[in-house]
Structure formats: structure tokens, C-alpha cells
Amino acid sequence: MEKIIVTGALGQIGSELVTKLRKVYGADHVVATDIRKTDCEVVQSGPFELLDVTDGKAMYDITRKYDADTFIHLAALLSATAEAKPLLAWNLNMGGLVNALEVARELRCKFFTPSSIGAFGPSTPKDGTPQDTIQRPTTMYGVNKVSGELLCDYYNHKFGVDTRGLRFPGLISYVTPPGGGTTDYAVEIFYEALKNKSYTSYIAEGTYMDMMYMPDALQAIIDLMEADECKLKHRNAFNVTAMSFAPEEIAAEIKKHIPNFAMKYEVDPVRQAIAESWPNSIDATAAKEEWGFKARYNLETMTKDMLDQLTMKIVKSAG
Ligand code: SER
Numbered sequence: 268m269e270k271i272i273v274t275g276a277l278g279q280i281g282s283e284l285v286t287k288l289r290k291v292y293g294a295d296h297v298v299a300t301d302i303r304k305t306d307c308e309v310v311q312s313g314p315f316e317l318l319d320v321t322d323g324k325a326m327y328d329i330t331r332k333y334d335a336d337t338f339i340h341l342a343a344l345l346s347a348t349a350e351a352k353p354l355l356a357w358n359l360n361m362g363g364l365v366n367a368l369e370v371a372r373e374l375r376c377k378f379f380t381p382s383s384i385g386a387f388g389p390s391t392p393k394d395g396t397p398q399d400t401i402q403r404p405t406t407m408y409g410v411n412k413v414s415g416e417l418l419c420d421y422y423n424h425k426f427g428v429d430t431r432g433l434r435f436p437g438l439i440s441y442v443t444p445p446g447g448g449t450t451d452y453a454v455e456i457f458y459e460a461l462k463n464k465s466y467t468s469y470i471a472e473g474t475y476m477d478m479m480y481m482p483d484a485l486q487a488i489i490d491l492m493e494a495d496e497c498k499l500k501h502r503n504a505f506n507v508t509a510m511s512f513a514p515e516e517i518a519a520e521i522k523k524h525i526p527n528f529a530m531k532y533e534v535d536p537v538r539q540a541i542a543e544s545w546p547n548s549i550d551a552t553a554a555k556e557e558w559g560f561k562a563r564y565n566l567e568t569m570t571k572d573m574l575d576q577l578t579m580k581i582v583k584s585a586g
Contacts, residue, residue: 268377268492270296272335274320274367275342276309277301280381280484282443284339285309287485298333302342320363323370330370337492338376340367346385346408347538348447353407360411361418368422368430378430379492380419382504384477385449386412386434389544396546398506398553405544419503431491432504434549436477436511438484439569441576449541453478453517457573460521460528461581468514469535475547477508480564480572487560494558501553509562510569511548520570 271288275281276299288297289312299309300318309315316329320342330338342363349356364380371378387396388404402413412434419430437450444458445451452470459466470476479487487507518530554560564572 268292268337270298270333270335271337271339272298272300272330272333272376273339273341274300274318274326274363275340276315277303277305277307277443278341279438279440279443279445280481281341282307282309283440283481284341284485284488286312287489289313291489298329298335300329320366321359323366326366327370327373330374330376335374336376338367338371338378339488340364340378340380343411344408345445345448345451346383346406346541347449347451349408349411350406350537350541356407356411360408361414364415364418368418368428371428371430372422372426376428377492378419378422378428379488380415380430380432382412382416382432382434383408384434384436384545384549385409385541386416386504387546387549391546393547396506396549398501398550406541409544416503423502429496431494431499431502433484433487433491433554434504434506435484436479436508436549438481439478439573440481441573441580442481449538449545450476450478452514456514456517456521457577460525461574461577464525464527465529465531466518467531467533468518469533469538470514470542471532471534471539472515473513474539474542475511475513476542476545477511477549479507479509479562480569483509483562483564487554487562490560491554491558498557500557505554505557505560506549506551507554507560507562508549508551509564510566512566517566517570520566521574524571524574
């Protein structure tokens with residue numbers, strides 16, 4: 268990876284991935300793009316271009332202008348928003364992806380796009396979900412993700428594009444909050460715990476979902492993209508996870524640091540139904556064996572770091 272273009276660069280993953288890639292590969296070697304422009308680090312610390320991913324010509328022109336050899340396509344709607352606006356989700360998630368794959372094919376770029384635990388559905392084995400298994404999701408987001416995995420594999424075997432992907436679980440981070448996802452509760456809980464010492468969860472007690480801390484997710488993207496192509500038996504997309512917990516378990520972990528933290532529940536039927544259609548815990552053996560995936564943070568170490576980092580952020584913004 269020498270010249271990397273990133274779409275959705277101001278989103279939850281992009282805002283941290285761009286900063287990390289610029290540190291590793293050089294600021295001028297990472298072109299950030301997004302549909303909006305704000306006064307943030309990603310915009311200021313290197314090349315930035317406004318880009319609507321449904322505009323294939325603009326995407327091609329920008330990629331060509333910077334002579335990129337790697338395309339990282341992150342722009343997408345998350346699960347709850349996609350369920351509220353299914354047609355928009357199809358047009359943006361699939362339209363953006365096929366445009367990005369076409370650019371990668373024409374300009375011979377290496378390609379990454381994230382898939383998700385949302386690519387699984389109610390008929391998928393729920394515990395220790397294997398790499399290769401039933402994928403019949405019942406959400407628009409899941410339909411987009413499975414279609415996306417297949418499309419990326421198609422561009423690989425039909426056109427030789429070096430496509431690679433990860434099935435991310437819920438990503439927990441403190442720089443940019445996620446928006447419109449089902450796993451967002453596991454991020455919101457930290458902000459509310461520090462602000463109000465309480466959180467009302469829209470996900471019910473006993474609902475297990477996979478999660479990962481953002482530093483592990485960023486490293487996984489780089490490790491997969493740098494992996495020797497000969498070792499990859501799979502491509503789109505690898506199961507990766509660091510932990511699986513239910514709302515009461517993350518609440519108990521936060522309580523160890525904030526003893527008077529209180530958790531309440533007001534279940535949102537839409538997001539609860541999405542969560543129940545997803546696995547409890549997925550199996551990342553293929554990622555470990557084929558390119559050495561490793562997660563460094565578990566529930567305990569992630570919780571401590573999230574609280575430390577958010578506390579510093581709050582102190583900084585107050586001062
Ligand atoms: N975090 C995503 C969501 O909840 C799952 O990939 O939509």
C-alpha cells in the first residue's frame with residue numbers, strides 16, 4: 268500500500284483509520300474523502316476531497332488524480348438506519364460499493380471494504396459461528412453485506428482485483444461515535460456513564476453480540492491488507508472478534524470503575540429484533556490461521572481504556 272484512498276473518512280472507522288494510516292504510510296500517501304467536510308484532524312492532517320460515493324465519475328477522477336494503488340471503501344449506512352430507509356441503504360451501500368469496485372478494476376487498486384456480523388441471520392449457527400456457514404440475513408443491512416461479500420469475491424475471480432474484507436462486530440471507540448447501528452449502545456454507555464452515571468439500554472438483558480475495540484479493528488485492516496496473498500484461502504470476508512457480551516456484563520464492568528453507575532432498560536423492538544437475528548459469538552479461526560489476526564483488548568482492558576480516554580477528552584473540551 269503506497270497511495271491509499273479512503274471513502275467515508277469522517278465516519279467512526281475512517282476518522283481513526285486515516286490518522287493511523289498517515290502515521291504508518293505518510294500523511295501525503297493517504298487521501299481522505301467524505302460527503303461532508305468538517306474542521307477535524309482528518310481534514311487538516313493530509314489530502315482531503317469531498318466525494319459522494321454514488322458519483323462513480325467523481326470517484327474515478329479523484330483516485331486517478333492521486334494515482335492511488337489501494338482503495339479502502341468505508342462509506343455506508345449502518346443497520347438501524349438501513350432498516351428505517353431500506354431503499355436509500357440499497358442505493359448508497361450497493362451503489363457506492365459497485366462504483367468503488369469499478370474504480371479498483373479500472374485503476375488496478377488493491378481493495379478493502381468491511382462486512383459485518385450483520386451478514387449473518389436467524390438461520391446461522393448462533394454460537395461459535397463458523398467462517399463458512401449459512402448467510403440468510405433478514406435486514407436490509409445484512410442483504411447489502413452478503414451481496415457486498417459476493418460482489419467483492421466476483422471482482423476478484425472475474426477481474427483479478429485484490430479484494431479483501433473483514434466481518435466486523437460492533438466497534439467500540441472514543442474519537443467519533445457510530446451512528447445508526449445496533450451495537451451503538453456499547454459506545455453510548457460510556458459517554459452516559461461518565462456524564463450521568465446511568466444508561467438506558469435499548470438492547471435487552473441477555474442479548475449477546477460480538478464487539479471489538481477500535482485499535483484492534485484498525486490493526487486488523489492493516490494486517491489483512493499487508494498479508495501475503497498466497498496465504499489467503501478466504502477473502503470476503505473474514506470473521507473477526509475480540510469479545511462477546513450482553514448489556515448487563517458491560518454495565519458490571521463499568522461499575523467496577525464507577526460504583527454508583529446504574530443501568531436501566533427500555534428495549535427498542537426494531538434494534539432488539541436486529542440483534543436477535545445476529546450471532547452471539549463468531550469464530551475467528553480462519554483469520555488467525557490465514558493472516559495472523561489477533562485482538563489485544565478484552566472487555567476488561569477495553570473498558571478501562573475507554574473510560575480513561577473519554578475522561579481525558581471531556582477534561583480537554585472543558586478546559
Ligand atoms: N455496528 C454495526 C451495526 O450495528 C454492525 O456491523 O449496524
